[in-house]
Structures are given as structure tokens and as C-alpha cells.
Amino acid sequence: MSQKLLLSAEDLRIILFRLACQLKETHGDFAQTLLVGIQPRGVRLAERLLQILHQEYKVANAQLSKLDITFFRDDFRRGDKVLNANINSMEVGVEGKRIVLIDDVLYTGRSIRAALTAIDSYGRPEEIQLLTLIDRRFSRHLPIQPDFCGRQVDAIQNERVVVCWEEEDNEDAVYLVNK
């Protein structure tokens, strides 16, 4: 198994600041906006963005919910994997809100499709946008594209993009791993 560094900690820091800045540019004071991190890996990214929005850009209104999509996935019973659920934390209502869905890697688009259905069960948002750190273009199974994107990556099928976070993996980095 070989791996190649795609983004260093410094690259990642710059990208996170840019994404937070783009969010502020689009959503202003966040009065009608709700960030929704997809469990489990999207939540870490969303927490980092939230931290920057609160501390660096002083957007006090920015709020984060955590969405688990396990029960909405389309590959249940289709592989050997049992899909175990994570915690949902959707205390803030989505009705009429501008939602920004946040995930670390956009690949086939199937997780996002599941997330769109899952969000629906909490109410009818005004609009839903998508933010991903990595966009693996040319790999999509569904017509889904990000509105905010950290870095586009061209990777082939047997490569995997791994996003590491200091909090869990002891470093901030993104690797391209050969399976």
C-alpha cells in the first residue's frame, strides 16, 4: 500500500480559512443558515469551519447540526458490511433554513443523495448547498456537485482519499492511498 500526500497541514489550514470566508460571503450573519455535518467524518470538518467562523470571523450565529445517513443509504443489504448508525443531533429545526451540507470527500454522490433524503425527514429547508473538502471529480454516479469545494482531485477507482484530523489521527493532512 503506497500513499501520496495531497494536502499538508498548512495547505489544509489555508483551504479551511478560504471555505469559511466563502461561507461568510454567501451567508452573511448566518441568521437563516444551519451547517449540517454528515456523520462521522463530515462533522469533524464542519466543527473546524464553525470554529473559524466563531473565532476568526466573529459570526456568533453560526450553528452546527450532525446528521447520520445510515438508515437512508442505498447499499443496505448489498454488501457484506452491516451499516451501524451514528448519533443524530438535529436539535435546530431545518424548516425554512438555508442548509449547508458538509462532508469531507465527495465521491459517487450517493452519501449526499442519502443526506438530502434524511434532511427531508426533519422538515422543508429553504435551500440546501453542499460543501466538501475534496471533490473526486469524474467519479460521480449521480448528478451532484459541490457549491463550495476545498480541492479537486483526480483519482482512479482503486485509490482512496483519506482525510486525517489532528483530533483523531494526530495530524492534519490529506493522503491519496493506493488500495
Next chain:
Amino acid sequence: MSKLSVKHLLGIKYLNEADIRLIFETATQFKEVINRPIKKVPSLRDITIANLFFENSTRTKLSFELAQKRLSADVINFAASMSSLKKGETLIDTVNNILSMKVDMVVMRHASAGAASFLAQHVDATIINAGDGAHEHPTQALLDTFSIQERLGDVAGKKVVIIGDILHSRVALSNIFALQKLGAEVKVCGPKTLIPKHITSLGVTVETDVKKALLWCDVANVLRVQFERMSASYFPSNREYTAFYGITKPMLDALGKEIVIMHPGPINRGVELSSEVVDSNQSIILDQVENGVAVRMAVLYLLAANK
């Protein structure tokens, strides 16, 4: 990724502690789902489930059916009272006929102990036991222990007394297995005539004085007196049963501690529990009912994943 160690849910006896914990974790997520504005997820949309109730049931059947619908499964219901069983068809023939209609899972209640195991050996579908005679009622025990965990934080180390008609109760046996697997201490309490002779071989203790039992326990799971299963007189009269084993508010107040009261339903109000106890804050009877749907969703989901 964890999964259940079993392909069918025939009884708590066949589950291990990790299975029960996995069911609880999954049920916690489903409890959140059933409190959303839209209480439905698409997980089992390609699965058909037959509910075969050869014995009457209200809440178990409703609870299973609701759980199945919340998971988007297709559901067919079968009640023995309106079926060809009356015309002499055997159990296997009835079930195989239903399975020919492409059914993936069968939820069955039957008056004979072992009926679910029998079915699991002879038909090609996932079987869930919804009560077999006086043997097991696994989903009831799962929702009972889940409710204890929810109220008290954990089941391990807790003292639970099961009070009433132990002899005719499948709830009692399944509860004993589930509570012990999760590390609780179990006592049974009731008139001697309603306590099976060799019950202590399961590692439970026996108490005939309900006041002593209440004083000992953290949780009292009070069973219904099953008049319909009694072929002989096990106690002189209802009034006498209530006088000796009925639980009242003054009795609970006199304990000097707050214990949790549970009941699998349907309650004979004024017989095993006074109305005041049923409606008090100590009673988690309605939580049990809500948790029943979430726990059954978890069981269905995890078994479907184990195809």
C-alpha cells in the same frame, strides 16, 4: 462494523451481551428517528414481512407493525382466528404458502413453546419470535431492559424483581436471561403456586413476601395475572391475590427509596398494580411502549442486515 451473532431472534437465550448492546445502540438511534416530524426511513423498502399471530395480541402486533412501517417494509398480517388453520392446515404448510408470496421475514406468535425454533429449522426466512407459549418473548425483554438502562443509566449491578405469575409467563423467562446477560441480579416473587419448581437453577432467588422483595430491589417488573392461561386455581380469589401481591402507592412510599415500576401490559388495574401506582412518576410503563417500537426497529434492521 458489528453485527448480530444470530440469523433469527428465537429467544434471548441465544443472544450474547454484545448482541444486546448492539440492539440497544441501534434502538437509541431509531428512538431519535421516531421522534422526527417524518418518522420513516427507507432501510427495509425491499423487504416483505409477514406477521403471523396464532395467538391474540394487541400491543406487540401494533408495535411490530409500526416498527416495520417506519422502516418502509411491506407488511402482511395474519390472524389465526380468520385463517385456514381452522380447516386443518399444518403450521409449516401455512407458513410455506405465505413464503411462496416472496416474504423475507416472519414475525410469529404461537401458543406452543418452541414454535419459532421449529419454523426456523424448516422454512427459508428470517424468524422473529413474538412469543411462544410460556417459553420466550425476546423483544419484550429487550425493550424492558432497554427501558431500565434508559431510566437508570445501566442495567449492570441493578437489582430487579419480577413479581406475579412467573409460571405462565414468557416475559419472565426472557427477562431473566436478558437481565443476567447484562449483569443485573434477578429475584422472582409471587405465590408459591405461580413460581416454577426449579426456577432457582437459572440463578435467580425466590421471595414470597412482596414487601421484602420491594425493599430489596431497584426495579420491580410486575407481570399480569394471566387468567386465560390458568387451567386450575392457583390462588383463592382475585381479592386475595391483590391483598397479598397487589402493589399500592402507600407500600412504595413506605420503602424510603424510589424504585422503578414496570409492567409489560395489558394491566389489570387494581389487581397487580393500583391505578395510583400505574399513573405515578415511578412507573415507566408508557416509556416501555414507546421503546418497544424503537427496539423492534433495531431488531428488524439488524436481522435484515444479517441476511
